[in-house]
Amino acid sequence: MAQSRGEQIATELAGRIVKGDIAPGERLPSEAKLTAEFDASRSVVREALQRLQTQGYVRTRTGSGSYALTPPRSVGDDDWLSAKGPAERAELHAFRTAIEQEAASLAARRRADADLAAMDDALARLASASLPAETVDADFAFHRAVAAASGNRFLLEAIDRIGARAIVLPEARIAAAERDPAAAAVVTAEHAAVADAIRAGDPTAAAAAMRAHLFASAKRRDAA
Numbered sequence: 001m002a003q004s005r006g007e008q009i010a011t012e013l014a015g016r017i018v019k020g021d022i023a024p025g026e027r028l029p030s031e032a033k034l035t036a037e038f039d040a041s042r043s044v045v046r047e048a049l050q051r052l053q054t055q056g057y058v059r060t061r062t063g064s065g066s067y068a069l070t071p072p073r074s075v076g077d078d079d080w081l082s083a084k085g086p087a088e089r090a091e092l093h094a095f096r097t098a099i100e101q102e103a104a105s106l107a108a109r110r111r112a113d114a115d116l117a118a119m120d121d122a123l124a125r126l127a128s129a130s131l132p133a134e135t136v137d138a139d140f141a142f143h144r145a146v147a148a149a150s151g152n153r154f155l156l157e158a159i160d161r162i163g164a165r166a167i168v169l170p171e172a173r174i175a176a177a178e179r180d181p182a183a184a185a186v187v188t189a190e191h192a193a194v195a196d197a198i199r200a201g202d203p204t205a206a207a208a209a210m211r212a213h214l215f216a217s218a219k220r221r222d223a224a
Contacts, residue, residue, distance in 0.1 A: 006047030009038050013048065014057050017068045017132070020089060020221065024069040024136055024164045028058060056131025069136045069164070090218070092166055097214045099158055100143060104194055104210035105203040107149035115149035119195045127188045135184075140164035142191050146210070149198065183220075190216060 003011065016022045029037065034045045049066050052058045058066040107115065122145055125138035140163070147159040190213035197205035 004047075005038075005040055006044045006051060009034070009040060009045065009048035010051040010055075012038075013052060014055070017052075017057050022068045023089075024167055026068050027064075028066045028068065030065065056133040059133060069133050089221070092162070093214065093218050093221075096162065096166055097211060099155055100146065100214065101207040101210045103147045103150040103152070103155045103159070104198060104206040106152055106155070107146050108198045108201050108203040108206040110151040111149040111198050111201075115145060116195070116199055118145035118148065119198070121145075123188065123191055123195060126191060127184075129184075136164050136167050139167050139187075139191075142195075146194065146198065187217075 013022070013028065022028060028034070028049070031042055031045050031049075034040075034048075035042055038045065049058065049060065053060050053066070056069075058068055060066045119142060122138050122142035126135065126142060129135040129138050144156070144159055147156040150156070190209070193209040194206060194213060197209045
């Protein structure tokens with residue numbers, strides 16, 4: 001059956017979110033701009049946004065607008081951490097890799113039971129996530145838990161300031177039409193390998209597992 005105009009617009013916007021053209025936490029264009037861009041009525045645009053919200057691609061804040069995947073945060077002077085376009089996203093990913101492998105290494109030395117519990121909780125949420133927003137939230141929660149376990153407040157602050165906007169999901173993980181449970185299982189296993197090395201108190205293995213996960217993540221992003 002042919003898609004309605006609202007469905008077509010929702011599909012187009014979902015594609016932009018999946019590819020990272022609209023980054024996690026980024027505000028979608030206003031209804032007026034979307035109406036002009038798609039030459040559609042406001043009611044059709046609202047239908048499209050409602051579909052995106054129902055499917056978990058956006059969250060809507062009354063009086064503020066719709067935001068991709070995760071709630072926005074006030075970045076203030078942290079605009080330098082925003083990545084626009086493939087080149088900047090690649091740079092941000094390299095920055096994440098540099099600090100997160102060190103965070104994982106420190107976490108293996110310093111983790112407490114509460115830190116391991118936070119990682120396990122994030123892993124469970126990641127494994128059971130069915131909506132894009134749930135996947136991003138759980139993914140980021142895991143990386144934040146590792147940073148917290150490092151015991152280094154600067155590493156944790158860096159991860160908090162980058163936020164979930166650094167997590168770009170390839171289509172195979174979240175698009176309903178292309179959902180691949182095997183791909184999601186691979187990503188969960190990569191996170192679990194990091195947690196296992198931290199739990200074992202092995203700094204070298206923890207750093208290597210984090211680096212391998214982020215390298216694989218970059219490959220998936222580039223292939224999307």
